[in-house]
Amino acid sequence: MNIRRGKGLEASELSELAYRSKAYWGHSDEFMEACRDDLTLSPASIERRKASRRNRVYRVHRQKIAVVGSEDRKGS
Template identity: 50%
Template sequence: MKVRPAQRSEAGELTELAMASKAHWGYDEAFLASCRDELTLRPADLDRRRTAVAEEDGRVLGFTTLDGAPPQGALGMMFVAPDALGRGIGRLLFEHTMTQARRFGFARLTIDADPNAEPFYLAMGAVRIGATPSGSIPGRELPLLEYVLTSH
């Protein structure tokens, strides 16, 4: 398993991985259709959003984005292929992203978490600091988390 920068040619594949990962939580088709635009990555997004992928034997099993400018940014997207859940890929991607964030000079990152992913982020050391409106579903709120980066 290795983590590497995403390639522009992978934008469509990453979008489909994000949709499949979101669908894993049992959301219906209407909900998923409402999320598609927010979960769509375009080739130009990949560099700007510092997109990294976890790859094994040539297959992308997950990805993450590090958004914003130091000192405060966001873990914008993090998705793992449903058939690869429970293999430590989320932890690998999270730790990689936090290492990159420190290297770029970020002091803290926020995370607009899917409610189903909140326990994972809390286990990684993030803390809930409030709620934030969904970018896809009017009236829906998401857990707003924060991860403070230290120099360890």
């Protein structure tokens, strides 16, 4: 397993991974659509988290399997 910081250029791919991971648990389509904005990462948010060491991408055999991050809810 490889663990590294996410990259801003991966925003779309990591957002889709976050969405698929949440959907795995059988949530309704309506719930998933309501969560979409919260699960969407922008390049800027990834870079901000990267600078503060609050994101990680987990890979197994070169395949991304998880993205973990936290957002400062105060907006800083």
